[in-house]
Amino acid sequence: MVTWSDLRREPFRLFFPLGILGGLVGSIHWLAYAAGWTSSSGFYHASIQVGAYMSLFIVGFLLTALPRFTSAPPATSAELIVILALCLAQPLCLSLGYWIAGEACFMGILLALAAFALRRVARRRAEVSPPTEFVWIPIGILHGLTGTSLLILGQAGLLPAWALAVGRPMAQQGFLFSIVIGVGGFMAPRLMGRGMLPATPTGVSEAHARRVRMRRVAWHVVAGLVFFTSFWVEGRGAVGWAYRLRALLLTVELAWTSRFYLPPASPERYVRFLWVSLWMIVIGFWGAGLAMRFRVAMLHLAFLGGLSLMTFAVATMVVLSHAGEGWRLRQPLWVLRVIGAGIAVAIAARLAADFMPNRFFTLLGLAAFAWSAAGVSWFVFALPFVVRQVSSAAFDEMHEEAKRRLLK
Numbered sequence: 001m002v003t004w005s006d007l008r009r010e011p012f013r014l015f016f017p018l019g020i021l022g023g024l025v026g027s028i029h030w031l032a033y034a035a036g037w038t039s040s041s042g043f044y045h046a047s048i049q050v051g052a053y054m055s056l057f058i059v060g061f062l063l064t065a066l067p068r069f070t071s072a073p074p075a076t077s078a079e080l081i082v083i084l085a086l087c088l089a090q091p092l093c094l095s096l097g098y099w100i101a102g103e104a105c106f107m108g109i110l111l112a113l114a115a116f117a118l119r120r121v122a123r124r125r126a127e128v129s130p131p132t133e134f135v136w137i138p139i140g141i142l143h144g145l146t147g148t149s150l151l152i153l154g155q156a157g158l159l160p161a162w163a164l165a166v167g168r169p170m171a172q173q174g175f176l177f178s179i180v181i182g183v184g185g186f187m188a189p190r191l192m193g194r195g196m197l198p199a200t201p202t203g204v205s206e207a208h209a210r211r212v213r214m215r216r217v218a219w220h221v222v223a224g225l226v227f228f229t230s231f232w233v234e235g236r237g238a239v240g241w242a243y244r245l246r247a248l249l250l251t252v253e254l255a256w257t258s259r260f261y262l263p264p265a266s267p268e269r270y271v272r273f274l275w276v277s278l279w280m281i282v283i284g285f286w287g288a289g290l291a292m293r294f295r296v297a298m299l300h301l302a303f304l305g306g307l308s309l310m311t312f313a314v315a316t317m318v319v320l321s322h323a324g325e326g327w328r329l330r331q332p333l334w335v336l337r338v339i340g341a342g343i344a345v346a347i348a349a350r351l352a353a354d355f356m357p358n359r360f361f362t363l364l365g366l367a368a369f370a371w372s373a374a375g376v377s378w379f380v381f382a383l384p385f386v387v388r389q390v391s392s393a394a395f396d397e398m399h400e401e402a403k404r405r406l407l408k
């Protein structure tokens with residue numbers, strides 16, 4: 001069984017299973033509404049999916065990966081306890097209807113994550129340079145913090161309605177998709193085995209390599225500013241333009257960093273899922289920008305087929321490789337079949353709901369059921385690997401090997 005020090009070293013063991021539970025809370029909500037057991041709240045659903053499902057996967061991944069990428073110490077007990085407490089308090093507050101308290105917890109999680117990342121970057125070994133794409137992590141945190149502040153001020157009546165129109169999508173889409181560009185843009189090409197930009201250019205002088213890195217960071221920051229601006233454009237009422245701008249930016253960034261337009265060279269199913277998820281994000285945002293009447297349905301291509309499929313794919317890879325069972329990724333895995341089918345049905349039903357208004361809630365219930373079946377299956381599959389302890393020596397060797405592969 002894993003110990004507390006294993007959890008500090010690999011916090012994903014705690015946060016991934018909790019993230020699935022968060023996703024179930026956010027989905028079963030629609031199932032319960034379709035069955036007539038609860039009242040519906042789109043805001044509750046969106047806040048839980050972003051704050052208690054996706055964010056927990058992001059937190060679990062970054063708390064595990066950042067110390068390794070920067071060769072810095074793992075999470076301390078205090079860091080882990082604070083973030084965990086906030087992650088548990090947030091869905092509780094939202095479920096009790098204390099919106100502002102729940103949103104304050106979300107801000108607390110982002111601040112704690114920022115402090116954690118800053119400490120690791122400050123304590124990294126001098127020769128270690130984090131991937132340039134990771135500049136999107138602070139950009140994402142900035143979107144989350146600014147968006148949530150506007151949301152809170154709008155809800156408290158201290159700012160007019162425009163604050164809600166800017167803040168909500170900025171806190172939700174702005175935060176999530178910045179992290180996708182940063183972490184996905186770096187990892188996807190490496191896992192797909194396709195033409196990646198080396199983390200640090202090789203075969204050139206140190207000064208030249210530094211200039212190339214600075215130029216790349218500057219481009220990402222400019223793109224981050226354009227992304228940030230798109231939410232103010234949305235708040236001004238030019239919703240279609242805002243989504244088209246976001247779609248263009250996601251297409252260009254993901255094409256640059258991960259060349260998603262090329263099929264992956266690796267045949268593993270989880271890698272194929274990752275590739276499909278990049279396409280779904282791009283298609284979903286273009287769909288939202290071009291078919292405005294179906295904006296929310298189109299966005300679910302990016303949420304279900306993009307974020308959710310990507311999370312299942314990466315989490316399966318992380319969980320198996322950290323249990324010393326990476327070889328399984330090259331075998332046909334039953335759980336990935338169930339996930340593929342569950343996500344496909346959930347997308348079809350979620351899209352159909354907007355075209356069949358008289359069956360709207362029944363179809364939402366079906367989508368929620370299909371996603372939940374995938375989520376529960378992943379939980380059952382992953383749990384034995386998540387709780388399995390790996391010796392320190394095996395762990396270090398595994399991680400060094402993974403890092404060499406990713407940073408080469």
Ligand code: HEM
Nearest residue numbers: 027030042043046049172296303304307308364367368371
């Ligand atoms: C499991 C099946 C799902 C169903 C049936 C579903 C259904 C819905 C519905 C009906 C809305 C509109 C709510 C309203 O504002 O009245 C909505 C919005 C939203 N959903 Fe989902 N959803 C599902 C999965 C997901 C997932 C997996 C995510 C995140 C990864 C997600 C994130 C969101 C967000 C952020 C919004 C707000 C969109 C906006 O208005 O900008 N949903 N969902």
